Amino acid sequence: MKNKKLLLSIGVVIVVLIGSFFAFELGKRSSGNAQTEEVQKVSILQYVSHPSLDDIRQGVEDGLAQSGYKEGENIEIGFQNGQGDQSKLATMSQQLIEDSPDALVGIATPAVQSLANETNDIPIMLGAIADPVGNDLVDSMEEPGGNMTGVSNQVPIDQQLELAKQLLPEAENMGILYSSSEDNAKPQVVEAEKEAEEQEFTTERYAVPSSNEIQQTIQAMDDVDFIYIPNDNTMANAMSTIVSEADKKDIPIIPSVDIMVEEGGVATVGIDQHELGVKTGEMTADVLDGADPAETPVYVYDEGKTYVNQEQVEKYGIDLPEAVEEEAEFVDEE
Numbered sequence: 001m002k003n004k005k006l007l008l009s010i011g012v013v014i015v016v017l018i019g020s021f022f023a024f025e026l027g028k029r030s031s032g033n034a035q036t037e038e039v040q041k042v043s044i045l046q047y048v049s050h051p052s053l054d055d056i057r058q059g060v061e062d063g064l065a066q067s068g069y070k071e072g073e074n075i076e077i078g079f080q081n082g083q084g085d086q087s088k089l090a091t092m093s094q095q096l097i098e099d100s101p102d103a104l105v106g107i108a109t110p111a112v113q114s115l116a117n118e119t120n121d122i123p124i125m126l127g128a129i130a131d132p133v134g135n136d137l138v139d140s141m142e143e144p145g146g147n148m149t150g151v152s153n154q155v156p157i158d159q160q161l162e163l164a165k166q167l168l169p170e171a172e173n174m175g176i177l178y179s180s181s182e183d184n185a186k187p188q189v190v191e192a193e194k195e196a197e198e199q200e201f202t203t204e205r206y207a208v209p210s211s212n213e214i215q216q217t218i219q220a221m222d223d224v225d226f227i228y229i230p231n232d233n234t235m236a237n238a239m240s241t242i243v244s245e246a247d248k249k250d251i252p253i254i255p256s257v258d259i260m261v262e263e264g265g266v267a268t269v270g271i272d273q274h275e276l277g278v279k280t281g282e283m284t285a286d287v288l289d290g291a292d293p294a295e296t297p298v299y300v301y302d303e304g305k306t307y308v309n310q311e312q313v314e315k316y317g318i319d320l321p322e323a324v325e326e327e328a329e330f331v332d333e334e
């Protein structure tokens, strides 16, 4: 008789425990789905306007929305654009942080660097950063260790130069055009030189301090059979100048992004820029839900799709190998 009572009370206790566990889990899940009334605040700092970064930024908002964070409902999104100006970036970073947002998003390396100078506490999401370790933003991709995590786009330079070899089999010398003021460009230049050797191209560096020097730099190129452009914001922003100068000298361009192919490059293997933003937005939502940036691995995109500009292919009389033609997406200006 006693035993029965004891068993019964143990049973009741177990049922209550299980019940409250589920109630707790449900509660957690609903806040995870951003169903709570509380409005969170995210502030985005974009380095400069160029089509790729604009796509990434739209992606961030889409990724947040897909994760349940909708503007005007449960999230407030602040935005500033540094217009490629370091001193503006610094002032804007301070302003954004004064509002004590729940998370910050930096789009492009200079924006993240500027935010990182201002706070070690507020989470900073990496928006398509080429080399977070090389630029000392995180300890490692696996364990970032501080207040930053997010998305890294590692340009598939090997595949891009392989494609260059296929399309321009006669080319010998590759000119690398990049900005000397962007930390994100340098590691890519080194990598491009390594991969160029692999494809038996010789290389020459053309570093420009700002977009003002692009025109004269291209005019002064001799013996350059094609121009390679890394994921460089200054170049992405000046693509129309680059294309018109290179066209004058009949130098084909192999850029590192599909959008630059659309703008007049010949071809590339490119990573979807909007997708980079969506993933950044989703990871931002995870952090708003409580994920710790220090322990959230940086997500790496390093595979792309082949994009070809038909008009440029015709201009340079390029024979598209069948394999390339089959897998390529054709993009054109307009």
Ligand code: TRP
Residues within 6 Å of the ligand: 052, 053, 107, 108, 109, 110, 128, 129, 130, 131, 153, 184, 230, 231, 232, 233, 236, 257, 273
């Ligand atoms: N990866 C660049 C950086 O770290 C930013 C970037 C993303 C970019 N997509 C791009 C630059 C396309 C030029 C073109 O700053």
